[in-house]
Amino acid sequence: MATRPESLDPATVPTWEEVADNYGRFIYSLSYRLVGNHHDAQDLTQEVLLRVRRGLVNYKPGNFEGWLSRITTNAFLDRVRKQQRRPTVSMPEEAERFLVGSPGIEAEMEAADLPDDLQRLLADLPPDYRAPVVLKDVLGYSYEEIADHLEIPLGTVRSRIHRGRSRLKEALSV
């Protein structure tokens, strides 16, 4: 959960400037984990900051990080849906490059450039699996919080996280 920032006073609504200054890195890091590259992370971060600006008017003091996470993941999924309506180019299967039979996940990852390679595997997950996995395992949200963020049933959240992890495990075990 290295990406979660220090909370501001939860009883007050921060200004947009405070959000950008204090949570910009958090938004960017989460964006990167979701999209998998810096270029798209920059675009997503800017989109999130726009949405934050528009949404602050109606924000009720509470879990601000959760609110930002919700905006970021929803902005990400909106982008995915837009892209799915356009022609896409397949990305190379980077995972196969380094995942040649070895005894265990930990050993595999130690032998590889762990953060970058794990990020590539994460980016290969279908977006609907990737978002809940990132929220759960990277940011540490509960299943209930994720269900609330993504507005999907709790059982679906559990299922997608389980399947997302399962795909990661398969990729690591090839």
Place this chain on the structure above:
Amino acid sequence: MSDTPSTGWHPEEPWEQEIASLLGALPTVEPPPGFLSSAVDHRPLFAGRVTGALFSASMVALTVGIVVGALEQPAVTPSVDALRARHSSMVLDLFAGRSTDEGLFSALDPQAGPPVSLPHDFESHGYVEADRLRQAVFARKDEAVSIFSEPGRVDWSGLPSGNLESISGVTAWIDPDRKVAIVQADGAAITIVGLDATEVGEVLASMPAGEDGFARRFRDATAALTTELGFPGS
């Protein structure tokens, strides 16, 4: 997504906890230097609060449109080697007395705006435009500097190895031999070739004063400069 919700909850298996642990250990991803400040630099566009009935819905829509437009500028990675070569070629012609193609390289019209002179006695010698790249050349005796402008926002992560430095409050990429500097201005990536990094600071500081600090001053000045030169993004 074709998955169906699971019908029951089951505890996480050890391998799931292992995956979760690996993901949880991923470090924070830092944005490229200057990216957040660049995004935050748009705050004047956001700063005005829409209060009462002073602004019509159309004004709000217009404002949002402008903001979206400003933030959706394409990423651009100035090609340092190509720009350096372009500068060298232009300068060789300039100092060899060879006339450059008048259609491409023309003297600034003094009536079109102040032909910008830079500190250290650099004077403008003209500008050239090709595709979306504009080049303004300034020279003194046997030295010259080019200022390139490309519309978009700098993709800092795409630049080659160099130093990212704060020059009087402006984030600048400086190449190892300290003769190329790249800065972000409103709507354009500005590449300065031929000046020492310290001189870049002096050039930037010499630009017209704005109301709130150097960064603002530089943005205003660059906008004025690019407007006078007819650069896009101004």
